[in-house]
Amino acid sequence: MTQKRFYVTTPIYYVNDRPHIGHAYSSVLADVLAGYHRLLGIPTWFLTGTDEHGQKVQESAAARGIPPQELCDEMSQHFRDLIERLEVRNDDFIRTTDERHTSIVTRALAKLHEQGDIYLADYEGWYCTRCERYWTDKEVDATPDQRCPAQPELHDVERLTEKNYYFRMSAYAERLETAIRAGEFRVEPQKRTNEVLGFLAQGLNDLCLSRNRERLDWGVPLPFDDAYVCYVWVDALLNYKSAIGYLADDDAERARHDSWWPVDVHLLGKDILTNHAVYWPTLLLALGEPLPRQLLVHGWLLDKSGRKLSKTKAKDDGGDTRPLPTIERLLDVFGPEATRWFLSTAMKPGDDTNFDWDIVRERVNADLANGLGNTANRLLKMAATTCEGRYPELGEAGERERGIQTAAEEAIAAVEAFPVSLDLASVVGAVRRGVDAISLYLSDERPWKLAKDEATRPRAAEILAWSIEALRLLGLAVTPIVPRAAARLREALGGVGDLDFAAERTFGTLAVGTELGAPPNLFPRVGEDAIPTA
Ligand code: ME8
Numbered sequence: 462m463t464q465k466r467f468y469v470t471t472p473i474y475y476v477n478d479r480p481h482i483g484h485a486y487s488s489v490l491a492d493v494l495a496g497y498h499r500l501l502g503i504p505t506w507f508l509t510g511t512d513e514h515g516q517k518v519q520e521s522a523a524a525r526g527i528p529p530q531e532l533c534d535e536m537s538q539h540f541r542d543l544i545e546r547l548e549v550r551n552d553d554f555i556r557t558t559d560e561r562h563t564s565i566v567t568r569a570l571a572k573l574h575e576q577g578d579i580y581l582a583d584y585e586g587w588y589c590t591r592c593e594r595y596w597t598d599k600e601v602d603a604t605p606d607q608r609c610p611a612q613p614e615l616h617d618v619e620r621l622t623e624k625n626y627y628f629r630m631s632a633y634a635e636r637l638e639t640a641i642r643a644g645e646f647r648v649e650p651q652k653r654t655n656e657v658l659g660f661l662a663q664g665l666n667d668l669c670l671s672r673n674r675e676r677l678d679w680g681v682p683l684p685f686d687d688a689y690v691c692y693v694w695v696d697a698l699l700n701y702k703s704a705i706g707y708l709a710d711d712d713a714e715r716a717r718h719d720s721w722w723p724v725d726v727h728l729l730g731k732d733i734l735t736n737h738a739v740y741w742p743t744l745l746l747a748l749g750e751p752l753p754r755q756l757l758v759h760g761w762l763l764d765k766s767g768r769k770l771s772k773t774k775a776k777d778d779g780g781d782t783r784p785l786p787t788i789e790r791l792l793d794v795f796g797p798e799a800t801r802w803f804l805s806t807a808m809k810p811g812d813d814t815n816f817d818w819d820i821v822r823e824r825v826n827a828d829l830a831n832g833l834g835n836t837a838n839r840l841l842k843m844a845a846t847t848c849e850g851r852y853p854e855l856g857e858a859g860e861r862e863r864g865i866q867t868a869a870e871e872a873i874a875a876v877e878a879f880p881v882s883l884d885l886a887s888v889v890g891a892v893r894r895g896v897d898a899i900s901l902y903l904s905d906e907r908p909w910k911l912a913k914d915e916a917t918r919p920r921a922a923e924i925l926a927w928s929i930e931a932l933r934l935l936g937l938a939v940t941p942i943v944p945r946a947a948a949r950l951r952e953a954l955g956g957v958g959d960l961d962f963a964a965e966r967t968f969g970t971l972a973v974g975t976e977l978g979a980p981p982n983l984f985p986r987v988g989e990d991a992i993p994t995a
Pocket of ligand 1 (some may be wrong): 471472473474475476482483484486487512697698700728729730731732733760761762763
């Protein structure tokens with residue numbers, strides 16, 4: 462099945478603090494998903510951005526004594542800087558304080574209200590007057606004697622009732638379940654589908670979508686009642702559509718929306734599964750919009766002792782897992798390419814992974830410096846001395862040669878299967894096997910020995926030809942993960958102009974006599990001493 466186009470998103474990140482390695486993980490993974498589609502010539506749209514309204518942002522701004530918008534501008538820029546450093550190629554960056562977004566939230570809310578999907582009712586909950594906020598039953602129950610979760614020793618909570626607006630979420634539960642069971646709305650991996658179905662089986666309440674402005678002012682005002690702002694999640698989820706022109710005035714913008722929606726993949730962490738698998742699709746059903754094709758739910762990067770790397774943890778732990786130094790240090794030590802490689806290959810889909818400097822170092826050294834990088838250097842060095850730096854003829858294929866060819870073609874096949882499989886591990890696995898196959902072929906055939914004797918030098922050249930051609934295909938296969946190194950390798954193997962995957966993906970098409978470059982040193986080895994000890 463060929464897809465006509467591919468629209469992928471990351472969560473939009475909260476700006477109450479600076480970005481950390483978990484954000485980098487989602488952004489790089491989405492970039493790689495987008496990159497494989499682009500490589501195959503599939504029109505692709507990759508959206509990321511920042512989530513700027515709500516309690517957390519209001520509180521962080523108040524704590525710093527600055528207006529919320531100032532905090533948003535500053536923090537949002539940190540997220541942009543991070544993805545730039547990671548060489549992520551997003552097509553758009555949405556901010557929920559953008560007018561292009563808030564105007565659409567207003568319209569969507571008005572539509573839901575007009576059609577009777579939003580109603581006013583009493584809300585009852587635990588309220589802390591000192592913190593000026595509501596807490597959930599669960600949060601309060603977790604404290605001794607039902608006190609304020611923020612300051613249990615000092616603050617009481619009281620049971621308060623106030624009017625709030627609700628979204629008739631329960632009315633859409635059945636249709637959502639049918640869509641999930643029919644595979645119309647996929648939640649991957651399968652265990653997350655089960656989780657969502659289990660959640661739905663408990664029965665769905667309606668969703669409180671308003672916040673009283675006396676307590677929380679930093680949000681989009683409800684168009685039908687100015688005393689309230691919109692609950693941050695309803696506001697935030699709509700970014701996936703506002704950014705592509707949903708409900709826009711302009712015809713061309715609306716046509717743009719229709720050309721990308723439904724989204725192919727919402728990538729997200731397991732922490733925000735319910736919001737994406739229940740709130741969002743029920744809102745879409747109410748709005749009469751097609752559901753996302755797929756949620757791809759990943760696990761968490763945990764620190765070495767198994768704790769989630771997060772903003773809150775960083776504070777709780779007095780700073781030793783501070784998020785920013787971790788991603789910055791990762792980038793300082795490994796550079797963007799090896800960092801991208803690690804993040805893309807770090808996790809089994811859906812599982813959590815413990816972050817460990819030594820494991821990252823071993824992985825990137827094995828795959829990149831010793832694997833692809835060393836193979837490229839060896840082959841180009843030998844080509845320089847054996848065949849004057851020009852690509853030689855392949856000659857007859859024996860069993861070994863066919864094996865090399867197959868290994869490389871398997872990597873290409875995994876790339877071509879990617880739009881359906883979204884299976885990065887199969888691409889990376891095939892590339893690793895390809896590199897190993899070349900390495901084994903070289904150590905068995907010893908072209909460097911054969912090159913010493915005039916009579917056997919042509920055979921040495923053939924061995925190099927097979928190996929170089931296989932390496933060329935492996936380089937194509939990793940382009941979306943390590944674009945810079947892949948481009949340098951392609952150049953060293955005579956590639957010019959823009960990459961044309963369809964034209965270059967076939968084994969045996971590198972022209973005899975092509976001038977080959979010098980050993981490109983694609984990936985430096987990272988020594989033990991480069992690893993931070995703290
Ligand atoms: O939840 N490991 O924003 P957020 C892996 N604004 N991924 C991680 C991670 C970790 N330790 N920590 C965070 C929000 N992430 C909302 C989203 S969307 C309409 C609104 C990643 O800043 C992961 O993708 O808390 C997670 O879902 C997301 O960052 C949460 O980012």
